[in-house]
Amino acid sequence: MTARYICIGTHHKTGTIWMRKVFRAIANEQNIPFMQCYRAKRLEDAAETGPHIIVNWSSSFPKQLINMDHARFLHIIRDPRDVLLSGMRYHRIAPLGNEKFLREERAEWDDLNYQDYLNAMPDDHTRLMFEMENKHDKTVGEMLKWRDLSAGATDRTADIKYEDLIEDTDCAQFRAILEGFAIEGLDIDKAVQSYWDKSLFGGLAKKDDRTDRVALHVASGKKAQWVTKLPREIAEPYAERYADALKTLGYAENSDWVNTCLPAAEIEAKSAA
Template structure:
């Protein structure tokens, strides 16, 4: 390894996928594999020493707390992974309804001490459950993606959608070359990427953590009212992250009534929604 490698993801943007890939790479290359959150919470006093040796580090929320300077080190290359926020909401809602992660089963202050999962499952319909996700866990994830400092020269800004379709590993090989792996190491990287991908090894073995993993799930899941609610919660997020140029994607939804692109009259519902949410 020419550089130490930092992998920065967000909840439901391919975190478990990247964990499997890079944990395997680290094991084969004989370098330390550091789950930043686990070390920060349970082995913080040892973390600074661990970051002196050759390592591959994963941050599951792209928050490096007091170790933010790690991203500026000359001996570090970073892979940052994002996903379409609309698919984040969909994936997170379904995952949170069934997951056994401990935080989902802890009482939530302000909700009569009902747990996150129980509150989510108790809502009357899918629309309300998606709204709940937008206003809570997934809302935090979207804000985290927006707060990330883009444009770092030593960071490869990757998209889940590109990796999910990368059957020929062209995109992945661009990433591993950028991260500084040599030719022999890149073959190891390729093997672990394929083995942990839904179009590769996992297609045969399955993965209970993954419900779908498809891209563009929002196109069949989002209704027009839900789309308006999404824009109200995250105005400009899709544009800032490069997923949409404007709000016209709402008009392309399967259940959207045929009409012209967003002009003044079409924008009126958004303005009314914005006043209700006080976000615009």
């Protein structure tokens, strides 16, 4: 069956803002409908002919969409250790209007919201542990859930790591994905240009060219930041909790990586030098 729907699934801090910019640009440039879809009822608004860009920023597409033979899925994950670091940093400064969960107040947080409680903590160790046990745990769970959710669509899915995309500086991998999808009515050359224009290695290489929201989300687009920034004191409990997840997602076969992480005091000394 001819492919018509190109569906983009990400997770929190796995390139969501990047993909939103890219596929919004593709939609605008090529006059392709664009919509978010978290519930099956939303599919009533999907285009009956031609291409349609459908996104879900937690990769929780309704099963009815996943089962459609004319739907293709681009699914992006990221090293959870980097997601932890990026998430904690962003959640301290993110505009509350952009993230509903940051505004939620709880009694166990001294009636503060997520962001205020995070910022009230005495140090980054406490903040990272809090992040790990809350939003981060949910994000890792969503990344793991995708395998079961998409089980019936593996031949129509491109599972890709953020780390590979951020180094796709010649756009070859992105082009290959689109060529494999063969979406009816999609101009691949124009789509690849939009991808370049909205990427940190392309049109957004200069910080002055990034919007305020992109700048808030992106401290650095580099991969494996955990190697130099994740303290041993956090790495050890992280490995105990997420060793299986790291292996399943293809980021670490065992917990030997913990030994590469420096103690917090050494990381701080290197940063101050």
